[in-house]
Amino acid sequence: MIEIFRFEFMQNAFMAGMMLSLVLAVVSFFVVLRRLSFIGVGVAHSAFGGVALGALLGISPTLTAIGFAVAVANAIGYIGKQGKLSTDTAIGIFFSLAMALGVIFIGMSEQYNVDLFGYLFGNILAITRTDLVIIAVLGTLVLASIFIFFKELLFVAYDREVALVSGMPVTFLDHFFLTILALAVVISMKIIGIVLVSALLVIPGAAAAQITRRYVSMIAVAVVVALISTIGGLFISYYADLASGATIVTLASAIFFITFAASQIRK
Amino acid sequence: MKTTAQETPSKRPVYVELDDVWVAYDGKWILKSIILQCYAGEIFGIVGPNGGGKTTLLNVILGLVRPAKGRVKLFDQPPGTNSRLDIGYLPQISRADRSFPVTVLDVVMMGLYSKLGFFNRPDRQSKEIAMNQLSQVHMEDYATRPFGILSGGQQQRVNIARALVSKPKLLILDEPSTGVDSVAQEDFYELLAKLRDEQGISVVMVSHDIGMMTSHADRVACLNTQLHYHGEPDSCFIPDVQEKVYGKDMKVMVHDSKCVTCFHRHEDHD
Numbered sequence A: 001m002i003e004i005f006r007f008e009f010m011q012n013a014f015m016a017g018m019m020l021s022l023v024l025a026v027v028s029f030f031v032v033l034r035r036l037s038f039i040g041v042g043v044a045h046s047a048f049g050g051v052a053l054g055a056l057l058g059i060s061p062t063l064t065a066i067g068f069a070v071a072v073a074n075a076i077g078y079i080g081k082q083g084k085l086s087t088d089t090a091i092g093i094f095f096s097l098a099m100a101l102g103v104i105f106i107g108m109s110e111q112y113n114v115d116l117f118g119y120l121f122g123n124i125l126a127i128t129r130t131d132l133v134i135i136a137v138l139g140t141l142v143l144a145s146i147f148i149f150f151k152e153l154l155f156v157a158y159d160r161e162v163a164l165v166s167g168m169p170v171t172f173l174d175h176f177f178l179t180i181l182a183l184a185v186v187i188s189m190k191i192i193g194i195v196l197v198s199a200l201l202v203i204p205g206a207a208a209a210q211i212t213r214r215y216v217s218m219i220a221v222a223v224v225v226a227l228i229s230t231i232g233g234l235f236i237s238y239y240a241d242l243a244s245g246a247t248i249v250t251l252a253s254a255i256f257f258i259t260f261a262a263s264q265i266r267k
Numbered sequence B: 001m002k003t004t005a006q007e008t009p010s011k012r013p014v015y016v017e018l019d020d021v022w023v024a025y026d027g028k029w030i031l032k033s034i035i036l037q038c039y040a041g042e043i044f045g046i047v048g049p050n051g052g053g054k055t056t057l058l059n060v061i062l063g064l065v066r067p068a069k070g071r072v073k074l075f076d077q078p079p080g081t082n083s084r085l086d087i088g089y090l091p092q093i094s095r096a097d098r099s100f101p102v103t104v105l106d107v108v109m110m111g112l113y114s115k116l117g118f119f120n121r122p123d124r125q126s127k128e129i130a131m132n133q134l135s136q137v138h139m140e141d142y143a144t145r146p147f148g149i150l151s152g153g154q155q156q157r158v159n160i161a162r163a164l165v166s167k168p169k170l171l172i173l174d175e176p177s178t179g180v181d182s183v184a185q186e187d188f189y190e191l192l193a194k195l196r197d198e199q200g201i202s203v204v205m206v207s208h209d210i211g212m213m214t215s216h217a218d219r220v221a222c223l224n225t226q227l228h229y230h231g232e233p234d235s236c237f238i239p240d241v242q243e244k245v246y247g248k249d250m251k252v253m254v255h256d257s258k259c260v261t262c263f264h265r266h267e268d269h270d
């Protein structure tokens, strides 16, 4: 075995990375098609409030982060639907509110036993066996729900008005997808980081969209892009001693620019 | 009474019923006292000036816009998820993104998704149904092409196929002939007449092409905030409506661009 896999934390990181690639790639397919990338940013940052609350209460930050992210994602979706405020505005408000609450919670807690910096920017050393189980369970849940409601999610993403009129429960599907998005963000935050994960909610799908005009192949390409970015990013970060999340995102962006350039040349 | 295609409309089921419907946007009445009944097996045409409220009226029928006052019934129930399964809908402006990664066949198959229900995937049979529908609008050769590369009129034909593919009982069409060439238009109206005669479907259709409407629709009404019925007196079978609109001694009206009732407040004469 290569030297890098001698360490258990590296094995964990690679396993987590591969599972997350699959989840984030499929989610990013819809994020790109539905133009939800800013919601991705907002939901990811709102998880910070949850992590800080977990630290304050001394309970699992993952649990509280799920609560925060799911609540904020659905609140943004709800406000955007009322039509008085744009979704954009709702994101701007909730995003900063959750961050502000996070800062207040940190101020209130006496000891700093939670690695907040790690949550913000990702820490490959932090992935435990428990985290792997959480990622596997929630990741499977996310993928399975997308698989089950794929045709509905696709139709709503393509033409929500016609989907609604044909009898699709559009409002339910919107909140359903936002919840899935929130779960995907939370399980990724330890390794990639709250600040950086939103990049992987966009780049795999965006890169795939440059290459293909069929949705099945778009999902496949997105998965490949995400896998190359995470696996490659983990290798590079280990050998070059760089931050894992940042390396993954930089590599993913590089792949995006290559696909973008390729599609421009092909035109 | 004269014997016409709508000889005994009252014996046929009523698919759409609007009873004294009023709609306002930002404090301004867009629709006033709309009374409309559309029966199984008829093509109901709506014409009228831009901003006259035609799209709004269709949205009311579909349950997308809630009236401030009045009652709406679709297949004898308030518009909702259930009644929508029997509707084929063609919006005036498609909001779909041209770069969306779907083929022409994918788009038509979407018309089948709701009827397939949750947990069921489109299978080979759905594919065949969609292909048949595509050939009815003469777009079968494009089935595997990306939808976004089609011309505007071709896209409209594919969208028409999507509206028809689930064999709906009621078709709601907002300017179906937009961008479609005259041969395809003639084909399309023939197809509608065939569906009406063979399957008894009913069509509520908005168009600016008054000539086309008068020759292909069974009844034509003009909408300019209020709904005015036109044509032979026999074809207007809601007597009190006529009184409201035209007064007691109503005259036979022939609908054309000089129609005073409809266009008197507007400069544009189609």
Ligand SMILES: Nc1ncnc2c1ncn2[C@@H]1O[C@H](COP(=O)(O)OP(=O)(O)OP(=O)(O)O)[C@@H](O)[C@H]1O
Pocket (backbone or CB within 6 Å): B025, B026, B030, B048, B049, B050, B051, B052, B053, B054, B055, B056, B057, B092
């Ligand atoms: N969502 C909305 N909010 C505010 N006003 C609206 C809205 N939708 C329509 N209106 C107004 O209602 C009126 C009727 O619009 P509608 O789209 O029903 O007209 P239309 O008869 O379909 O016109 P066109 O022939 O141009 O399609 C217009 O004056 C329009 O400005």
Ligand SMILES: [Mg+2]
Pocket (backbone or CB within 6 Å): B054, B055, B056, B092, B174
């Ligand atoms: Mg209109």
